[in-house]
């Protein structure tokens with residue numbers, strides 16, 4: 536009943552599943568310290584520590600149809616990764632299922648969004664310490680430093696909000712003056728309060744559908760230090776839990792990127808696994824109440 540190497544409670548077949556777990560063990564565009572390629576398996580391993588019953592929603596994950604598709608290929612170049620991830624994700628969206636994708640570095644997110652059959656109908660809540668708005672980084676337009684920009688090119692600047700940002704280059708700020716992607720800084724969130732700033736961010740997305748791309752470095756390194764490019768003054772785990780809960784009625788997919796197990800005592804991958812489970816129970820609860 537507990538096949539080793541799968542996400543906990545992922546016992547459904549692909550056809551039965553409402554949620555589909557996919558790992559992308561790719562970190563070739565990591566710019567500081569590597570290791571996110573080991574993220575998917577570490578997150579799966581930590582998922583087994585949790586009870587299947589969720590106290591707040593009354594949902595039991597053992598009764599939710601979840602399928603674990605395993606990991607994608609490891610891929611050579613970032614361009615190969617992009618094509619591979621699109622090909623893996625397209626059938627999941629096409630079947631109306633909700634993908635939960637574990638990275639891997641943040642370069643793995645744009646091809647997930649690009650795999651949606653109608654990307655212009657999707658709003659993206661992009662939780663990240665960094666703006667990720669470079670046109671290219673070290674010669675690679677598919678670097679993890681370019682991911683919000685690639686997503687904007689697909690869904691439109693009005694359909695992306697970067698939330699929790701606190702690290703940006705002057706060039707990214709200048710480029711964005713003409714492009715106009717919205718962002719809410721970690722400093723604004725601390726001042727305004729999480730509930731209000733989240734409402735504001737979600738209201739910016741006029742789409743019925745919301746996709747959450749979570750770079751684990753959006754969360755403060757005190758809670759999630761095992762990541763490639765840690766950045767102080769971040770969100771709390773509870774802030775991100777709330778973001779998932781507020782987006783749940785509109786949520787069509789989620790990724791959790793940049794968990795880097797070589798730097799982890801287990802805390803960061805544990806948090807990532809718990810946030811994935813939060814998304815599953817909150818979406819399940821939201822759909823049952825309608």
Ligand SMILES: [Mn+2]
Nearest residue numbers: 664665750752
């Ligand atoms: Mn980041």
